[in-house]
Amino acid sequence: MSRICELTGKGRQVGCNVSHANNKTKRVFLPNLQNVTLMSEALERSFKFRVSTQGLRSVEHNGGLDNWLLKAADSKLSARALKVKRELKKKQAA
Template sequence: MARRCEVTGKGVRTGNNVSHANNKTRRRFLPNLHVVSLISEALGRDVTLRVSSHGLRSVEHNGGIDNWLIKTRDDRLSDDAKVLKRKIKKALAAKQAA
C-alpha cells in the first residue's frame, strides 16, 4: 500500500539530513496519513479512506466528501476515490431524476 493520500494525492518527498559538519544523507518526508470514515450523504453510508491531515481539512472546508470529489479532477484522485466519485455522481443523478 503506497503512502499516498487518496484525496489530495500527497505522497512521500525526499530530501537531506544535514549535520553540523555539513554531511548530507538522504531521508524521506512521509505524509501525515490517517484512516478515516467519512459520511457520504449521496450514498447514505460511511466511506473509509487514507487521508492526510491537509486533505481532511480540505474535505471539511468544501462541505463533505461528496462535494470534494465532485469538484476535484480525476488525475488527482486514487483509483478507489475515482470509483467512489462515479458512484456518488450516479446516486446524485438518480435522486435528481426521481
C-alpha cells in the same frame, strides 16, 4: 500498502538531512496518513479511506466528501475514490 493519500494524491518526498557541519544525507518525508471513515450525504453511506491529515482538513473545509470528490481531479484520486465519485455523478444525474 503505498504511502499515498487517497483523496489528495499526496505522497512521499525526498530531501536531505543537513548537519551543523553542512553534511548532507538523503532522507524521506512521509505524509501523516490516517484511516478514516467519511460520510457521503448524497449517497447516505460511509466510506473508509486512507487520508493525510492535511487532506482531511481540506475535505472538511470544502463542505464534506461529496463536494471534495466532485471538484477533485481524477488523476489525484485513488481507484476507490474514483468509484465513489462515479456513484455521486450517477446519483446527481438521476
